[in-house]
Amino acid sequence: MDKELIVYHSGKPERILIRNYTGDDLQGMIAIQQQSFPPPFPSELWWNEDQLKEHVSRFPDGALCAEAGGQLIGSMTSLLVDGSTIGGDHSWEEVTDGGYIRNHNPKGDTLYVVDLCVIPSYRKAGIGKWLMQSMYEVVVHLGLARLVGGGRMPGYHRHEHEATAAQYLERVVAGDWQDPVITFLLRCGRMPVGVAKQYLADEESRHYAAIMEWRNPFTTTRRQ
Structure with missing residues (x-):
């Protein structure tokens, strides 16, 4: 993938490039994590070079980054899985192989989101939504059935005394409550299909997540 867009950053139009990241981008990818999750966030949870090398070698189509002025400002990573194995209750660790994606299934019919990250200074420019849209294009291009991933529910701790995680998700979808992650995913066209503890x-x-999908409107089965 290699496409140029204009976004509005601090009220001014700016050209960005969305492309596949490669082995030449390892330090830039780690820098995205460092800026997005500064200390006291544990540095061992940032992407490491071994993980990133697995991404670009196993599933380069699912390794996307956004670039502005030669600087990487955001990224999105995915792998392919057998959709029949993805139920409502699963963990990020088991589905993504702890972020290494060594369990990537080239014959899988479902694209699973591993990570979506945008540096703080560009979070109002719509970069995350454009990365998501670009990953939908990967789903269509590969003839997959859908995109699936777990969305954090960071607002849930404020309502756990009055709602289960599933009820909280229902209230966010209904518009009664706002959640910074789930509301963003809804605005990107993702639909809830379950809750994972x-x-x-x-x-x-x-420790809950909303499992949310986007179905390919052009096909229901993967092209052979």
């Missing part, structure tokens, strides 16, 4: 170590979400 112990998905990721995340106190704000109380």
Whole structure:
């Protein structure tokens, strides 16, 4: 993938490039994580070079980055899985092989989102939404059935005394409550299909995640 867009950054139009990241981008990819998750966030949870090398060698189509002025400003990573194995209750660790994607299934019919990240200074420019749209294009290009991934629910800790995680998700979808991640995913066209407990170590979400999908409107089965 290699496409140029104009976004509005700090009120001014700016050209960005969305492309596949490669082995030449390892330090830039790590820098995205460093800026997005500064200390006290543990540095061992940032992407490492071994993980990134696996991404670009196993599934380069699912390794996307956004670039502005020669600087990497965002990224999105995915792998292919057998959709029949993805139920409502699963963990990020088991589906993504801890981020290494060594379990990538080239014959899988479902694209699973591993990570989506945008540096803080560009988070109001719509970069995340454009990366998501670009990953939808990968789904269509490969003739896959759908895109699936777990979305954090960072607002849930404020409502856990009055709603289960599933009820919280329903209230966000209904527009009664706002959640920075789930509301963003809804605006990107993702639809909820379940809730997973112990998905990721995340106190704000109380370790839950909303499993959300985008179905390919052009096909229901992968092209052979």
